[in-house]
Amino acid sequence: MTTSVEKVNGTPVASHAEPGFDPRALAEAEAIRKRADAEAEAMRIEAQGKAEAEKIKAAEEAEKQRLTNERTRMKLEKDQAAHDRHIAEQAEKIAKARAAAEKAEKAAEEEAEREATQEAEQQRSENLWKWGARVIYLVGLVIAAPVQFIAFWDRERPFLVAAPALLEGLALVLAAGAAWAVAHRRDVLPYRIGIMIGALLAAGINMWHGLKDPAIGINAGLIGAIASLGGPIVLMAYEHGIAQKADGIPSYREKKAAEKAAKKEAEAREAAKAERKAAEAKAAADKKERQNREEAEQKRRDDDRQKHHPDVWEVAEALRSARGSQYVTEQIWGDAWNLVHGTRKVGITAKIEADARAAETRMKTATETPIFGPLSLLESQKGPRAKRDPNTPDGRRSNGGTPPLRRPGDTQPYSEAAKKQAALEQTSTTAKNAADGDAN
Numbered sequence: 001m002t003t004s005v006e007k008v009n010g011t012p013v014a015s016h017a018e019p020g021f022d023p024r025a026l027a028e029a030e031a032i033r034k035r036a037d038a039e040a041e042a043m044r045i046e047a048q049g050k051a052e053a054e055k056i057k058a059a060e061e062a063e064k065q066r067l068t069n070e071r072t073r074m075k076l077e078k079d080q081a082a083h084d085r086h087i088a089e090q091a092e093k094i095a096k097a098r099a100a101a102e103k104a105e106k107a108a109e110e111e112a113e114r115e116a117t118q119e120a121e122q123q124r125s126e127n128l129w130k131w132g133a134r135v136i137y138l139v140g141l142v143i144a145a146p147v148q149f150i151a152f153w154d155r156e157r158p159f160l161v162a163a164p165a166l167l168e169g170l171a172l173v174l175a176a177g178a179a180w181a182v183a184h185r186r187d188v189l190p191y192r193i194g195i196m197i198g199a200l201l202a203a204g205i206n207m208w209h210g211l212k213d214p215a216i217g218i219n220a221g222l223i224g225a226i227a228s229l230g231g232p233i234v235l236m237a238y239e240h241g242i243a244q245k246a247d248g249i250p251s252y253r254e255k256k257a258a259e260k261a262a263k264k265e266a267e268a269r270e271a272a273k274a275e276r277k278a279a280e281a282k283a284a285a286d287k288k289e290r291q292n293r294e295e296a297e298q299k300r301r302d303d304d305r306q307k308h309h310p311d312v313w314e315v316a317e318a319l320r321s322a323r324g325s326q327y328v329t330e331q332i333w334g335d336a337w338n339l340v341h342g343t344r345k346v347g348i349t350a351k352i353e354a355d356a357r358a359a360e361t362r363m364k365t366a367t368e369t370p371i372f373g374p375l376s377l378l379e380s381q382k383g384p385r386a387k388r389d390p391n392t393p394d395g396r397r398s399n400g401g402t403p404p405l406r407r408p409g410d411t412q413p414y415s416e417a418a419k420k421q422a423a424l425e426q427t428s429t430t431a432k433n434a435a436d437g438d439a440n
Helices: 023-152 158-183 189-212 217-247 252-308 310-323 330-341 350-368 377-381 395-399 416-439
Strands: none
Touching: 023 158, 023 189, 023 217, 158 189, 158 217, 189 217, 252 310, 310 330
16 A cells, blocks of 8 residues: 655645655655754854854953043042142142241241340440449549548548548448449348448538538539539439349339239139139020920820820839839830730720721732733733734745744743742632632
């Protein structure tokens, strides 16, 4: 019996009269060839895809490297700018320090120059004053000594000629003693008293002999008295200034300046004291006002809590009394709330907690229940397919009658939302069928 193959996959096969011809083997060979071509095309497409992927990857790596280099460059520029700014700041600090040092050095030099000038001026004036006092003393001695020589000259008692040296020398020696006392920081008052006594004796004798002795005359006696007093007084005044300087006794000008500075300091202290008192008064007033506000707020809280939560307030009052607190503090109120309602969340009761959980359950049910109908996400992903027109030619005939080769990934996968929606619909349907079965 002979079997003839008229069609293969809907394609007519030509009849062969040659003996030994096998149409099935021919179809299998054609299928193998097609499969090999398809595999070769797939490998080509895969290789092309890999090449494209490598190209894209290389481009991405190049872009990543470019961005890395750009960031590195920007970081280096930032570090360089920060370094330059640091160098500039250091240079500015050094310049400021150098300018401050130069300014301080210049000020020190000016102060030293001013002090040197002042010291030189003081030394000059002191020398002028010292030698002026000595010259006046010598001039007075030159004037007073001849008057006294004339007054004490006696041929029968020639030794009295030494009396002028005694009277004038007494004041001179005592002046030298006063200078010694000043230099050695000793009491100079006795020497000054002695100087004045000697000068008064000499002046009195000169004046007396000028009035009584016609050979001397009143003019010579008067000028001799002035000379006997003037020289020691001038010298004593000089020594007095030296003593004050050595003892550190301030001058009149220094006293006035010190008094003025003390007055300013006292005024500053009084101003600071008044300011401190004003600040203390303001702080006390602010504290009092704050205490009043706190007491008013505490009273408002107590009244409100006592009015709206009398059961908790009773327990809180008991805790306050037991703990010795003046007010119902937040800690006491929280403990009382916990004892009455069983929760440390002040303001939460059992009813509020139950209502909150019920509302949360309703919201969860509303957000997680599957959606059926035209708004279902599952229907948007798995809608009914359009019916194929019977007159549409078979697309497989264009490839020689061989069905197209399907590979993983050819079909677009469903979204995660659609998968979740399908699972929820299946679960809901199963639960509904089970409930209907129990009801039946």
